[in-house]
Amino acid sequence: MDRPLDVLNQAKGKRVVVCLKNKKEVSGTLKAVDIHLNVWLEDASVTDDEKTTKYGKMLVRGDTIVFASPTD
Amino acid sequence: MDRPLDVLNQAKGKRVVVCLKNKKEVSGTLKAVDIHLNVWLEDASVTDDEKTTKYGKMLVRGDTIVFASPTD
Amino acid sequence: MDRPLDVLNQAKGKRVVVCLKNKKEVSGTLKAVDIHLNVWLEDASVTDDEKTTKYGKMLVRGDTIVFASPTD
Amino acid sequence: MDRPLDVLNQAKGKRVVVCLKNKKEVSGTLKAVDIHLNVWLEDASVTDDEKTTKYGKMLVRGDTIVFASPTD
Amino acid sequence: MDRPLDVLNQAKGKRVVVCLKNKKEVSGTLKAVDIHLNVWLEDASVTDDEKTTKYGKMLVRGDTIVFASPTD
Amino acid sequence: MDRPLDVLNQAKGKRVVVCLKNKKEVSGTLKAVDIHLNVWLEDASVTDDEKTTKYGKMLVRGDTIVFASPTD
Amino acid sequence: MDRPLDVLNQAKGKRVVVCLKNKKEVSGTLKAVDIHLNVWLEDASVTDDEKTTKYGKMLVRGDTIVFASPTD
Known part of the structure; x- marks a missing residue:
């Protein structure tokens, strides 16, 4: 079954963009997520x-x- | 018995609109929800x-x- | 014994108005609550x-x- | 031993005023509290x-x- | 061993001043704390x-x- | 192993300055921390x-x- | 398996910069993290x-x- 966090689990080693609650935006190469x-x-x-x-x-x-x- | 989250469980594969606390609105095709x-x-x-x-x-x-x- | 959530449990199938923290007001027919x-x-x-x-x-x-x- | 929630448990059937974080004030006859x-x-x-x-x-x-x- | 909540446990029956997150200040005689x-x-x-x-x-x-x- | 809370556990009896989320600053002699x-x-x-x-x-x-x- | 907190676990003894929700920025030598x-x-x-x-x-x-x- 698909789980929402798999969006990130499948993106390890790839570039991701992350929108934060303080209106900042972070981008980087995803190494790990918990x-x-x-x-x-x-x-x-x-x-x-x-x-x-x-x-x-x-x-x-x-x-x-x-x-x-x-x-x- | 109906559960509130079933609104989304039944909407997999369909377009949904999501209203966020930071006043942004996200729309997309729902693939998974937890x-x-x-x-x-x-x-x-x-x-x-x-x-x-x-x-x-x-x-x-x-x-x-x-x-x-x-x-x- | 009465429980606060019974206000909503007893309102299934009826119209309810919901006041939100972001100052919006939602109304609708209540189908389920958890x-x-x-x-x-x-x-x-x-x-x-x-x-x-x-x-x-x-x-x-x-x-x-x-x-x-x-x-x- | 007295417990803080007893303020409300003892007030069932009486009028209470409730001050909310969104600065609104609610008053009503208390029927139940959890x-x-x-x-x-x-x-x-x-x-x-x-x-x-x-x-x-x-x-x-x-x-x-x-x-x-x-x-x- | 001293515990922070003992500040209030030891103050039962005495006047206390309470500073709130909404900038209001409450004072009263402390009857109970949990x-x-x-x-x-x-x-x-x-x-x-x-x-x-x-x-x-x-x-x-x-x-x-x-x-x-x-x-x- | 060092633990972050040891900063305060080791400071009992000493003056500490505490920066709060509401922008206030509290200072005092630390008696206890949990x-x-x-x-x-x-x-x-x-x-x-x-x-x-x-x-x-x-x-x-x-x-x-x-x-x-x-x-x- | 890599875990996000290892970013800090591996940085003990090194300088780190920490961005806070209140918009302040803290820097220092990392001694411990939990x-x-x-x-x-x-x-x-x-x-x-x-x-x-x-x-x-x-x-x-x-x-x-x-x-x-x-x-x-």
């Missing part, structure tokens, strides 16, 4: 309005996520 | 005020949902 | 300020509800 | 700023309550 | 900006409390 | 913008805390 | 708009974190 929707991204960047900041590896806390979508 | 109300949408699009952005597959976190309604 | 206060409405309509939008069946997430009242 | 602080009111009315709206029976979700006080 | 920090106050009064409203007995929901302090 | 991060402070004072209010003993609810730091 | 994402930082500093405040050791409550990223 049942709380915490995600581990590599080569992450955060966009806030027009400004983009680059990070290396990043842990995004699951309860701040509105939606996530693979972009590859 | 008891937390996390939903997997295909051919998703997000409308924010007048602007609509298209995505492919998308996981919407259940606790950001206000209501969901099948549109087919 | 212990999380998730509700299934038929012939639902959502009022936001002066504007009313009609939907068919709708799942309203329980944790967005402020109060609910049968109107029949 | 451990989540969900309350069942009869002859409820909701005051928002200067405007009062009358309802019949009402379920108020516990997690929207700031405080409750018997007025009889 | 592990959720729900409190039962007697002779309660609520201060909002400059305005003070008097109540009799009151149940304050624990998750709306920022801090509480005995004043006797 | 796993919910509820803290018991003695000789507490609360700073809001430029204004400081003094209290005696105080219970700060854990879920209102952003961070806490010993200052001795 | 499953709630509570973190213990040494030589912490907090940046709010243009202003940076220095602290010694600090406990950051996990549920205030949006994302965390090692910077070494």
